[in-house]
Amino acid sequence: MDIRKELATIFDELLSLGGRSSTFTDATPLLGALPELDSMAVVGVIGAIEERFGIVFDDDEIDGSTFANFGNLVQLIDSKLSA
């Protein structure tokens, strides 16, 4: 499974980015940099990740820095999937 590709699709779909997420790299800043990503959208993205990958995040697994950039989020999913 290509986590980066799946995750970019989630962002594109939920935030209606019109394909912009295909240029995301691990260094791409998200929260605070992507105007479409407000706190409600963050919750939507977390839910979509959970449903798509079949994982559940606990409260203490996600903090603001998780959404600081694309790579942090990829890393978190990767560690959940291999746990």
Add this chain to the structure above:
Amino acid sequence: MSFETQRFFLERKEGGARFCTLLTPANRKPRGGLLILAPFAEEANKTRRLCLETARTCAAAGWSVLLGDLTACGESAGDFSSTSWSDWLADVADFAGFLREKSDGPLILLGLRLGALLAANAMASGLKADGLFLFCPITNGKQALMQFLRLGAAADLNASEAARIDTRPLRAKLAAGENVEIAGYSLSPALAAGIEATQVTADMSLPAQLAWLEVVSSDPPAATPAVEALTNRLREAGHSLDIRLHRGPAFWQTQEIEQLPELPKEIVALLEKFTEETA
């Protein structure tokens, strides 16, 4: 094929009335009855139009279709803050009973998102129907409640490590018997507990015939690992399960409301196959 639309309120034994839209094929005997159960909260707003389009398309294909608004949802009466999951289970039973009287042929429950979880729970609790149609279902109520609580906990999130989406204070309030306010809804402990305790599982008492329509963004369309695992378990438990994957966006949560004109047609096609098998 033409159909007639009636809008009315279905009275509740306990008082209050639920708003119903009934679409029946004109000048012909219906193929069967189809009860559509919508999602919850913001997802209901995002999918209202699609549910209505689906109802119209199915009625045009010869089905008697009932779109019932659950107690305290949509246009129905009721105080959301005191509504429980069992109130909604009772709504489903009433809607199904009403539709059974209005149409011959098989009675199918079609649930979208949380509506699917509710439909499955109603059937497992003894509601008699001939088939269950799971449409992008939420199958894990615990996950659904967590996602809803996060909406209430996510305000003022910023990119620092100190910022959290902490649902624990909300859970503590619920555990103490208090309602919590989330996204304009006052969620009662009884509703939260009902959602959390419900799950679609292979050992649930469900009709043998199941249809499942999933909308996925992958190309070619592929079921998510979570859907794959549950559908396999349902088949192993002896269910005949017809799953179809439709390529498209997660329309129940996209920021802009998506137009998906192909979906209602896909639903009709699955329904027809469904009834051939149950006939």
